[in-house]
Amino acid sequence: MNKLSAFLRGPGGRGMAIGLALLLVQAIAIVFAPWIAPYSPVTADPLNALLPPSWQHLFGTDVSGMDIFSRVIYATRINLLISVTAVAFAFALGVPIGLVIGYYRGWASSLAMRLFDFVQSFPVFVLGMVLVSVMGQEIWNVAIVLAVLFTPVFARLIRAEVLSLRERPFTAAARCSGATDIDIMFRHILPNALTPAIVQISISIGMAILLTAGLSFVGAGVRMPVPEWGLMVSNGAQQMILGIWWVALFPGLAIVFSVLTFALLGDSAKQKFDPHSRTLP
Incomplete structure (x- = not known):
């Protein structure tokens, strides 16, 4: 407990504490959604369509009569499942790729970098729409597409660190002691190269949430009646001009809440972990 208090009192501790508190709220929504949500998130009730917020429907209902509060709670599962899964796969793929192409310099490394340049030369959102349209508008397809888009980010971060670390004296000492390339890469270089990639995880999850919501907003993500924040905002945007603000407002606030959480954690x-980013008080 004392170690945790000391950790939170250090640089960035206040933002870390706030971010963890916001993350805890979302974790509670994910785990206890069936008990928190008063209605089914996918059951339509046309007789109660577009009801304003009330004690019976805290966030009101949408055009199909579905309870918005229940859908926002369940959408936390969908959005974070897609985002966290995508970033986890991107991290698992990008780290070893970046380690190998940073340690071994040759035509394979150059080819991988040109492939990353090609992928990152397209606008992320446009490329995401194309890939999801080709693969199909399913939850796991969206996660796979986001993993493909984020893999070059982690690979480049690790490669940049490895290019520096492979020339350090401790690497030469390990090589002189008879260590193999595998030992040098995974026992000596990788532990010292992971910090930027670990920091990038929270930032990438926030970006993945925005991309997931954006794809669904334009009709290229998940489909109705799946509860997803961007899809809910898209359905409610059409009624905004008529003064029916609650359909789009509450899922939009949920997106802000979730992205802010991971932005605080990432910053x-x-x-805490990058000494070059610390500023003097």
């Missing part, structure tokens, strides 16, 4: 992690 605080950068201050």
Whole structure:
């Protein structure tokens, strides 16, 4: 407990504490959604369509009569499942790729970098729409597409660190002691190269949430009646001009809440683990 208090009192501790508190709220929504949500998130009730917020429907109902509060709670599962899964796969793929192409310099490394340049030369959102349209508008397809888009980010971060670390004296000492390339890469270089990639995880999850919501907003993500924040905002945007503001407002606030959570965690992690980012008080 004392170690945790000392950790939170250090650089970026306040932002870390706030971010963890917001993350805890979302974790509670994910785990206890069936008990928190008063209605089914996918059952339509046309007789109660577009009801304003009330004690019976805290966030009102949408055009199909579905309870918005229940859908926002369940959408936390969908959005975070897609985002966290995508970033986890991107991290698992990008780290070893970046380690190998940073340690071994040759035509394979150059080919991988040109492939990353090609992928990142397209606008992320446009490329995401194309890939999801080709693969199909399913939850796991969206996660796979986001993993493909984020893999070059982690690979480049690790490669940049490895290019520096492979020339350090401790690497030469390990090589002189008879260590193999595998030992040098995974026992000596990788532990010292992971910090930027770990910091990038929170930032990438926030970006993945925005991309997931954006794809669904334009009709290229998941489909109705799946509860997803961007899809809910898209359905409610059409009624905004008629003064029916609650359909789009509450899922939009949920997106802001979730992205802010991971932005705070990412910024605080950068201050704590990256000494170059720390500023004097």
